[in-house]
Amino acid sequence: RDRDRQAHGLRLPSWEYRFYDASGKLVGCDFGAYFMRVVVSSKWRKYQEVFFGPSRAATMKVIFLNGTPDMTMSVRNLKLEPYSEPTLNVNADFSLGVLCHSGFGNSNVQMEKTPGGVVMCVPTYAIGEGFPVTGGHRYVVSVELAEKPRTNPMVGVGFSDAKGKGIGECGGAFWVDPVKVEKQFKAPADAVSMSLSISKGAPDIKFKYIKVLPCE
16 A cells, blocks of 8 residues: 555556445445555455445455556455454454555554564554444443554544444553554444544554454
């Protein structure tokens, strides 16, 4: 994914998702927009993404776009399969690899391979993709940094209703200080989704994981 160069005029091959209801009408996403993904490789690479489909979706299309007439993009082994993880949010420990930005794909983040596993680098800020929750239930957000940065980041928690509108006076934010934090939040009664955001980023901020689980 290379949104910076794409935004500044470098036209790269890309793909995007579109969802349709039972009547064939295009429907929006309940849990955040799915922006174009761009291919920046001249070799065969495996790209994998995990996402929640809209609740009203009956069918889905994956659309591939070529950047310029003198480029050719080849696709093979395209599969759409059910996927499950131990956490409520997807790709919580970034174990899907450096080519997968699922969970924070709407943001200008970078994945980096380290001896301890893949970490997510946040040089400025990041906006997470939403995921379903149950209103009135409590959830725990666990965050760990790969190393202590010069400036500690802040993680925000928000909730939205069935219309995708943010619910005020709930959620909150907390500092990740020094490198590991765990906080609980209660979803309001009309909440159907939860999302995370990261602010106060810096070039040396690297997340080891950001996990959301229901409280026992």
